[in-house]
Amino acid sequence: MDHFHIRDGVLHAEDLPLPAIAEAVGTPVYVYSRATLTRHARVFRDALGVLPDKRIAFAVKSNPNLAVLRVLAAEGYGADVVSVGEMERALAAGIPAEGIVFSGVGKTAAELARALEAGIGQFNLESEEEGLELAEIAVGLDKIAAVALRVNPDVDAGTHGKISTGKAENKFGVPFDRAAAIYARLASTPGLQVRGLAIHIGSQLSSLAPLEAAFTKIGGLMRAIRAGGHAVTHMDLGGGVGVPYKAGEVFPQPEDYAAMVARVTADWGVTLMFEPGRVITGNTGVLVTQVVRVKEGVGAPWVVVDAAMNDLVRPAMYDAWHDFEAVRPDGETFVANVVGPICESSDTFAMGRTIDRMKRGDLAVFRTAGAYGATMANTYNSRPLVPEVMVDGEKWAVVADRIEPATILAAERVPEWLA
Numbered sequence: 001m002d003h004f005h006i007r008d009g010v011l012h013a014e015d016l017p018l019p020a021i022a023e024a025v026g027t028p029v030y031v032y033s034r035a036t037l038t039r040h041a042r043v044f045r046d047a048l049g050v051l052p053d054k055r056i057a058f059a060v061k062s063n064p065n066l067a068v069l070r071v072l073a074a075e076g077y078g079a080d081v082v083s084v085g086e087m088e089r090a091l092a093a094g095i096p097a098e099g100i101v102f103s104g105v106g107k108t109a110a111e112l113a114r115a116l117e118a119g120i121g122q123f124n125l126e127s128e129e130e131g132l133e134l135a136e137i138a139v140g141l142d143k144i145a146a147v148a149l150r151v152n153p154d155v156d157a158g159t160h161g162k163i164s165t166g167k168a169e170n171k172f173g174v175p176f177d178r179a180a181a182i183y184a185r186l187a188s189t190p191g192l193q194v195r196g197l198a199i200h201i202g203s204q205l206s207s208l209a210p211l212e213a214a215f216t217k218i219g220g221l222m223r224a225i226r227a228g229g230h231a232v233t234h235m236d237l238g239g240g241v242g243v244p245y246k247a248g249e250v251f252p253q254p255e256d257y258a259a260m261v262a263r264v265t266a267d268w269g270v271t272l273m274f275e276p277g278r279v280i281t282g283n284t285g286v287l288v289t290q291v292v293r294v295k296e297g298v299g300a301p302w303v304v305v306d307a308a309m310n311d312l313v314r315p316a317m318y319d320a321w322h323d324f325e326a327v328r329p330d331g332e333t334f335v336a337n338v339v340g341p342i343c344e345s346s347d348t349f350a351m352g353r354t355i356d357r358m359k360r361g362d363l364a365v366f367r368t369a370g371a372y373g374a375t376m377a378n379t380y381n382s383r384p385l386v387p388e389v390m391v392d393g394e395k396w397a398v399v400a401d402r403i404e405p406a407t408i409l410a411a412e413r414v415p416e417w418l419a
């Protein structure tokens with residue numbers, strides 16, 4: 001459920017008509033609904049209420065905007081970060097250091113040291129090598145690093161290949177068969193407090209079955225490690241719960257997910273950790289765009305909009321679908337291709353799709369753009385970096401400026417020897 005709806009014929013974010021934002025800020029622009037964000041944060045947290053001991057670390061990479069993080073900090077969320085840059089954002093938003101989990105396959109020595117100094121709650125190790133390096137840095141800083149070992153369970157998440165992370169051929173985690181031996185080795189390494197296992201098999205999962213298979217498998221590994229005489233007190237179950245991108249699609253609900261977790265982990269006796277991203281932020285945002293022109297084609301007409309793959313890359317990168325709707329729909333539809341202005345054929349949002357009738361100058365939105373949207377934006381084709389707005393009832397604010405090409409140009413230099 002979200003708070004983007006048609007009122008008096010115009011699409012609103014909460015109580016604010018989207019044309020008001022488009023007029024003030026220009027397009028393209030991401031618009032987030034604070035009420036939707038808060039609602040998703042609470043629904044997920046409340047669903048996990050059936051579990052005795054849990055911590056939720058929001059996957060910052062899905063939407064790292066400072067205002068978004070601030071809302072989630074106020075809801076008691078921790079943060080799952082994959083770089084020191086994300087860690088600094090989480091801290092700046094008021095998320096306590098002990099609520100921060102540091103994931104990621106290539107944490108540098110400098111990043112590990114900075115995170116140790118900040119006092120973050122847990123490092124999710126992606127390899128034995130990383131564990132040994134972290135141990136050395138921790139000893140040098142006279143600190144103990146709390147760690148979990150990320151295991152690759154070799155389970156097919158059944159999602160798009162580019163967002164699958166839990167198959168043996170993916171780069172993430174340590175091989176399942178070697179995990180117990182690595183756990184034992186790291187457990188006896190000074191500087192580390194090895195406390196558990198971590199898993200994250202992929203993103204945008206449409207079924208709970210692969211998650212259940214992975215959790216069951218890692219539960220067995222936990223028992224084997226305990227049988228070997230080592231403590232396991234924390235189990236990090238990652239993120240990955242998907243959201244519907246097409247109107248009418250049915251996805252597992254947070255309560256279904258929580259019930260499955262409760263069943264699988266009933267006798268684990270650990271603190272469970274979760275790293276949801278998309279399920280919290282996906283529906284909280286839309287990308288508002290304006291139709292530049294409608295161009296006749298051999299087949300369906302081309303609706304050329306002022307948003308492009310540099311603003312929203314998911315369709316180009318993951319063949320992802322975003323519902324595309326007029327801000328002032330007149331009830332008529334037509335079949336069209338929706339594309340951006342960038343000089344790449346992959347700058348295509350929809351082909352041969354039945355959409356609201358649109359003409360030059362009309363406003364439209366890409367729905368469900370709150371996760372992996374603005375955060376993946378870039379300035380390809382020397383386009384501006386897309387701005388972000390947050391709405392709260394009738395209030396709204398720009399929460400990330402549009403960064404103009406001139407600002408980026410000003411950071412470039414022609415060396416003297418070329419002048």
Ligand SMILES: *Cc1c(COP(=O)(O)O)cnc(C)c1O
Nearest residue numbers: 059103203239240275276277278
């Ligand atoms: C990306 C990521 C997440 C969040 O994934 P969602 O599909 O957005 O829930 C959680 N944990 C790790 C380690 C990740 O890389």
